[in-house]
Every structure is written in C-alpha cells, then in structure tokens.
Amino acid sequence: MxxxxxxxxxxxxxxxxxxxxxxxxxxxxxxxxxxxxxxxxxxxxxxxxxxxxxxxxxxxxxxxxxxxxxxxxxxxxxxxxxxxxxxxxxxxxxxxxxxxxxxxxxLLVKGTELCLAPMVECVLDPKFNVSFHNFKKWIYEEDLTLFATSLGCDLWEFLNKNPEYNRLFNDAMASDSKMINLALKDCNFVFEGLDSIVDVGGGNGTTGKIICETYPKLRCVVFDRPKVVENLCGSNNLTYVGGDMFISVPKADAVLLKWILHDWTDRDCIKILKKCKEAVTTEGKRGKVIVIDMVINEKKEENELTQIKLLMNVTISCLNGKERNEEEWKKLFMEAGFENYKISPCTGLLSLIEIYP
CATH class of the missing domain: 1.10.10.10 (Winged helix-like DNA-binding domain superfamily/Winged helix DNA-binding domain)
Known part of the structure; x- marks a missing residue:
C-alpha cells in the first residue's frame, strides 16, 4: 500500500x-x-x-x-x-x-594493562561533550572552535587553566597510547637504523617508555607542553622536554606524531610538519617523520569502520581539526616540503605513515 x-x-x-x-x-x-x-x-x-x-x-x-x-x-x-x-x-x-x-x-577493566576506561570518562564528561549541543552556533561563527562555545576558550587553553581536566585528558590519551603501543610492537621496520626519536605531543610518556623498553639503544625524547612534562622524570634513554612544536622540535633521526595532526587545520599541520622536517634534516643526513593517524578510505574499508572514522571527523572538528583521506594527507606532505611517503596498517582505526624529506 x-x-x-x-x-x-x-x-x-x-x-x-x-x-x-x-x-x-x-x-x-x-x-x-x-x-x-x-x-x-x-x-x-x-x-x-x-x-x-x-x-x-x-x-x-x-x-x-x-x-x-x-x-x-x-x-x-x-x-x-x-x-x-x-x-x-x-x-x-x-x-x-x-x-x-x-x-x-x-578493555574497561581498571588496573589492567589495556584499559580504555579513562577515554570513556574523558570523552563523556559533561564539561567536554556539552559543546556538541552548539553545532548551530559553531557553524555560523567564524574562527570559533566548538569547545569555545561552552568553555569560552579553545581546549588547550582550558586544559592549561584547569589542572584536574588536564589530568583527565592526559590519562585518556595515555590509555589510548597503550592500544597503539600494542601495534607498535609489531612494527620493528619503523625503528630500524634509528639512534634517536622525538615523540611530539607524547604526553606523560606512555609510548616513549614502550619504545625505550623495546629498543633500549634508542634514545627517546618526549616533547609536549611545559605544563604536561614539568614534573616528569626520565630514565637512561628517555628524557622529557617542554616546548612548542610550532616554534621548534628537538633534533633526532625520527619524529613521531601520534594522533597529533588530526587536531589541527591544514595550515597548522603544514607548520608542524615543516618544524619536524627541520628536526630530522641535518648536514648530510635525512631522517623521517612517523605519523600515526586515521586514513579514511570509504571505497575499500568496511562500512562500520568508515562510520567510526566519519564520527571522529565530526568529533575532532571541536578543535578545528579533521580526519583525512590519502589524497588529503599527500597534499599536506608535499606542501610541507616532503618528497615521499609510505602508508602501513597500524590498528583497525589508525594507519602508520612514514614520510621522507
């Protein structure tokens, strides 16, 4: 009928x-x-x-x-x-x-090695997710981040001003890093021939510690906002350095950008990548930048996986960031002055991209 x-x-x-x-x-x-x-x-x-x-x-x-x-x-x-x-x-x-x-x-059992409960607590905290009621306001106002519609400032400024939420956020990122570390253990090819690596935006060093434990001869610098690393202690081959990735990145054979670039606009990503390129390029030697992030591929991946990535693409818009497909990634790399790149699987959601000056 x-x-x-x-x-x-x-x-x-x-x-x-x-x-x-x-x-x-x-x-x-x-x-x-x-x-x-x-x-x-x-x-x-x-x-x-x-x-x-x-x-x-x-x-x-x-x-x-x-x-x-x-x-x-x-x-x-x-x-x-x-x-x-x-x-x-x-x-x-x-x-x-x-x-x-x-x-x-x-994955939600507290006290276990792989626990994502902090991610749930952070993402679903009312202080953070109330912003998603303000899509209409955000869409109409230029240069306004979604978080700013409810927090009054962007996320990073809010975290700097609020230590408790900064801890909540860092705990969430650390829990997610453990999932990535599970994948990195099978990525020996990424670290072959390296003497040093900088983990940009490495938080409390969860990934850096795993890298140092797995590759004890590899020197690792965890580089993040001074507020994040100011009270953290390193070890023989792990050090913490505070700074601003838009100004400079410590020199090393490789720079790791783990779930960092999706937080930023294309223009900001190019600035970050250029600083990373400077960090891995010295006289007579060129290293590489390792990007761990999502690569959207609607034509080749399962619908459920694409749906999660598209949800994340909307979610990350709260920072004015974006998830990207391969063509969008390639455009960033070329505009930042890199010559070549290679994409490998990492986790179900994330890919590992090696880019070369």
Missing part, C-alpha cells in the same frame, strides 16, 4: 522512522556506557571470576530494591550493544540471568 508522502510505501516510512529514532536516542548508548564505567561494573565482573548474576551485582553495588529493574534494563541494553554477554546460570533453579565480559568490556 502506497503512502501519500511522496508515494512512499508505508514499510519504507516505518523503516525510516526506526532509523531516525535509533539516531535520536543514540546518546542513551553513550550514557549507558558511561554509567557502567562509573559503577565499575566491568571490574566487578572481572574480579568476580565468573559471570555475575543480577542479584549479586545489585548487592555489591548496594542498589535500592526500587532500582533493580532499571539496572537490568541498562545491562540488557549494554549486552545488546556488545559490552556484556547474557548467560543463564544453570546452578540456580530459576535460571537467573548473569552477565559475562566480552572483549570490549575487558
């Missing part, structure tokens, strides 16, 4: 409505995830050593009896979204449902 709306079938309209409602209520997915991290549920299940029943979970959390049903609703949504697995506890007569960890929720 046809509808009076543009001659659409009723089934098409109902499907469109479902898609609309799915996106309209998508924030509930994010808030449910935030709730599970705030309640430390992945860690509780991990420490329990086996799937935990609803009654055990609410007992540990000391949930009022009037809210038990709401906990179950949240857990069922999270399970449907892949964060938990619902299993039946055969030992109980009533076969009470229980919840087990999945690979995804294992």
């Amino acid at each position: 046809a509808s009076s709306i543009n001659n659409r079938k009723a089934s098409e309209i109902f499907k469109a409505q479902a898609l609309l409602y799915k996106n309209m209520y998508a924030f509930i997915d994010s808030m449910s995830l935030k709730w599970s991290v705030e309640m430390d549920i992945p860690t509780i299940i991990y420490n329990h050593g086996k799937p935990i029943t609803l009654s055990n979970l609410v007992s540990i959390l000391q949930i009022p009896s009037t809210k038990v049903d709401n906990v179950q609703r949240l857990m069922r949504l999270l399970a449907h979204n892949g964060f938990f697995e619902i299993v039946t506890n055969q030992e109980l007569e009533n076969e009470e449902e229980a919840y087990a960890l999945t690979v995804t929720s294992e």
